[in-house]
Amino acid sequence: MRENAEFNIVLWYYISGRINGRSQMRMRNRTGMEMKIYFAPMEGMTDGILRSVHQKMFGGVDVYCLPFHKLTQTMSLLTREKRDIDPEENKGLNVLPQALTRDPEQLQTWLEYVKGLGYACADLNLGCPSATVTKRGRGSGMLRDPDFLESFLDSVFSRTLPVGLSVKTRIGYEQPEEWGRILDILAKYPFDHVTIHVRTMKELYTETLHPEAFEEAVRKGISHPVYNGSLRTAEDVAALQARCPETEAVMIGRGLLANPALARQLRGGEEASKEELAAWYSALYDGWEQRFDPVTALGRIKKLMEWPSEGDIRRKRLLKRAKDIDGCIRAILNKE
């Protein structure tokens, strides 16, 4: 009953704000705190070019998360990984680096490196569902063996960590019932924050979601939980707030790629105009063309545009046929 009342109030603010084309919904939780917005890391997409163009054009995001560095015995990073974390690449942005490893020594060495670059916090990936990652027991592969996860975290936190450590996890490997045990383990350690992607490894990026797993984490008092999973619209965020008014922070990935103004709207700003969207795609294309080459840049733009064209077969066909950035923009924005 009360939940419904809160939901209606949040929706009313949102809908009344939409009358003049502007969302006046301010993302505040029950304590009146403004919610924090994380831009989810997405390998091959959310690189330094996208991050800085996004901040300049739309803003509204508090923290841009970097796709993971895959740590190895030799601790040598790929050129792409080194560039991505370089403070020069992230000027004026608040970023959170991320590591993928199941080795406490590797993690410690990498955290020293992160500190040396001037960062104060870094993230551990327990969510990647890719078979090449999980078969080596990394990413969400770590969730398959909770005893190992616990001994790994015991070892990690037995050291003096050079920077704060956060974690991004799924809620299980095979089934959501695994979450209780994983949550109890994570709750033992002083993570800076805990991002919960409310799906199991098996559920990959499908539409199945388990928001009750996030509520359970909130109830158990986990350190600064961040909700992640298919927040595509301001209405989705309002529904989450209504369901769980204690929500302090959200992480948004595909929702921000499909609608780069989403975080701005959640802070009471304007929806994106067609002109702004056209400028966004052009700026990204220019940045990627300069860094890579025209073919790679066009491939990336088309991948990025897959999300806004979801479910629209005509647009998808036009996008596939487009030969240059102008063709892509026309396909996606229906501009003649």
Ligand SMILES: Cc1cc2nc3c(=O)[nH]c(=O)nc-3n(C[C@H](O)[C@H](O)[C@H](O)COP(=O)(O)O)c2cc1C
């Ligand atoms: C192409 C792609 C790459 C991703 N790369 C990473 C990554 O490097 N690190 C990570 O923690 N999550 C990664 N993710 C997961 C996203 O950060 C996010 O958790 C997921 O997309 C669900 O959020 P969303 O529904 O808001 O998109 C990736 C997802 C996709 C689709």
